[in-house]
Each structure stands twice: as structure tokens, then as C-alpha cells.
Amino acid sequence: xxxxxxxxxxxxxxxxxxxxxxxxxxxxxxxxxxxxxxxxxxxxxxxxxxxxxxxxxxxxxxxxxxxxxxxxxxxxxxxxxxxxxxxxxxxxxxxxxxxxxxxxxxxxxxxxxxxxxxxxxxxxxxxxxxxxxxxxxxxxxxxxxxxxxxxxxxxxxxxxxxxxxxxxxxxxxxxxxxxxxxxxxxxxxxxxxx
Numbered sequence: 001x002x003x004x005x006x007x008x009x010x011x012x013x014x015x016x017x018x019x020x021x022x023x024x025x026x027x028x029x030x031x032x033x034x035x036x037x038x039x040x041x042x043x044x045x046x047x048x049x050x051x052x053x054x055x056x057x058x059x060x061x062x063x064x065x066x067x068x069x070x071x072x073x074x075x076x077x078x079x080x081x082x083x084x085x086x087x088x089x090x091x092x093x094x095x096x097x098x099x100x101x102x103x104x105x106x107x108x109x110x111x112x113x114x115x116x117x118x119x120x121x122x123x124x125x126x127x128x129x130x131x132x133x134x135x136x137x138x139x140x141x142x143x144x145x146x147x148x149x150x151x152x153x154x155x156x157x158x159x160x161x162x163x164x165x166x167x168x169x170x171x172x173x174x175x176x177x178x179x180x181x182x183x184x185x186x187x188x189x190x191x192x193x194x
Contacts (some may be wrong), residue, residue, distance in 0.1 A: 008123055009034040009052075012078075013067065014059030023057065023131075026115055030121075041065040048078065054126045058084045059108075060094070068094055070150075071100045079133060081125035084119055085110065145183040152186035159193045181183040 010032050014020050020037050027035050036053070038044035039065050044056075056074050060067035067084060075098075083104040086094045095105040104125070105125040106118055149171055156167040174185045 003146045006123075006127065007031060008054040010036070010055045010057065011044060011047060011053040012037045012057050012059070012068070013039075013041065013062065014057070016059055019059050022112075023115070025037050026112065026119065032076045039063070041070045042069060044070065048074065052078055053080055055122045056080045056082045057122075058082070060084055060086050069098060071098055071103045073104045077094040079126075081122040081129065083122055109161060145181070145186075148186045148190075149182050151188040155189055155193045 002072065008031060010027055011179050012020055012023055012035065014023075014037065024035060032055075034053070036047060038047055040066050041095045042059075056071075056078075058067045060068075060071075074080055080103040081104070082097060082102070083106055084094065085106045085108045088109075091105060091107045098105055100143050102125075104121060105116065110118075152171060153164060153167040156162045156170060157164060162170065170186050171182050171189070175182045178185070
């Protein structure tokens with residue numbers, strides 16, 4: 001099976017046309033499908049309400065806010081990899097405040113090489129977030145099935161006066177005998193007795 005190259009969406013939050021232009025040149029369509037630019041935190045917040053982005057790059061300061069709190073907010077409430085670019089003299093202070101939340105910090109001015117490396121890190125971070133999202137969904141599905149099976153067990157206990165252990169064995173045996181999941185047996189029990 002051939003490997004499919006992942007394509008990332010990017011939100012650039014920057015009031016600097018020069019930086020925006022430079023970043024766009026570093027984001028080829030082969031790796032980045034949607035590149036959107038917002039000139040302020042308020043505009044970026046409106047954009048993020050409409051859709052999510054894989055990568056968010058913030059060029060601080062912005063006209064309506066510095067951008068540090070926004071970077072932390074995006075990193076903690078969205079599944080985006082976030083980087084904030086700050087002047088060298090402010091780097092240490094900003095880095096100490098953002099790194100515990102998973103925000104990458106970069107010193108300005110920066111070189112093309114460093115920016116390309118940062119984009120690679122952001123893509124890697126976003127891929128890790130994708131895997132965690134899949135694990136979360138899988139765990140949520142398992143928890144839902146456990147709740148469903150427990151509900152079916154209590155239905156058997158009430159309807160057929162089974163013990164909890166007997167109800168549990170009954171559901172497991174039915175699932176094995178029919179080659180279906182315990183969740184499917186639980187649904188069938190609930191449809192029969194409710």
C-alpha cells in the first residue's frame with residue numbers, strides 16, 4: 001500500500017505582510033492545502049469558530065493583543081499545533097509562559113532554515129495529536145459499549161431475576177455463540193425487554 005502524504009491546513013495570524021508573504025512561500029501546496037491569514041487575534045478567533053486548522057502560526061505582537069494568551073487558548077481548546085514568533089529580547093519570558101501548554105516559541109528574526117525546521121516540528125506535533133484523537137475516540141467507543149452492556153445486565157437482572165454474574169456470563173456467551181460484539185447483544189436485550 002503506497003504511503004499517502006498528509007496535507008495540513010495552516011492559519012497565519014500576523015499583521016506583517018512581509019512575514020505573511022515569506023511564510024506562504026514556505027508552504028507548498030503539496031504539504032499545505034489551506035493557508036489562511038488573519039491580521040488580528042479577533043479575526044483569527046472568528047475564523048477558528050468556523051473551522052479548525054492543523055497548524056496555527058502567530059506573529060506577536062498583533063494590533064489588538066500580544067497573542068500569547070491566544071496561542072495558549074488555541075493550543076488547549078483546539079487540536080492544532082501552535083507556534084508563536086516573538087522578538088529575541090522577549091523570547092525567554094514568553095517561552096516560559098507558553099511551553100507548559102504545548103505552544104512552540106520561535107525567536108524573531110528567524111531564518112528560512114529555522115522556519116522550515118519549525119514547520120516540520122509543527123507537522124510532527126499535529127500527527128501526534130491525530131493519533132491521540134483516534135485513541136480518545138476508541139476509548140469513548142469502548143466506554144459507551146461498557147455502559148450499554150451494564151445497562152443490559154441490569155435489565156436481565158430485573159426482567160429475569162438473574163444475578164449480575166449470570167447476566168454477565170449470558171451476554172458474553174451470546175456474543176461468542178453468535179460471533180458478534182457484546183454491545184450488539186446488549187442492544188438486542190434492551191430492545192427485547194424495554
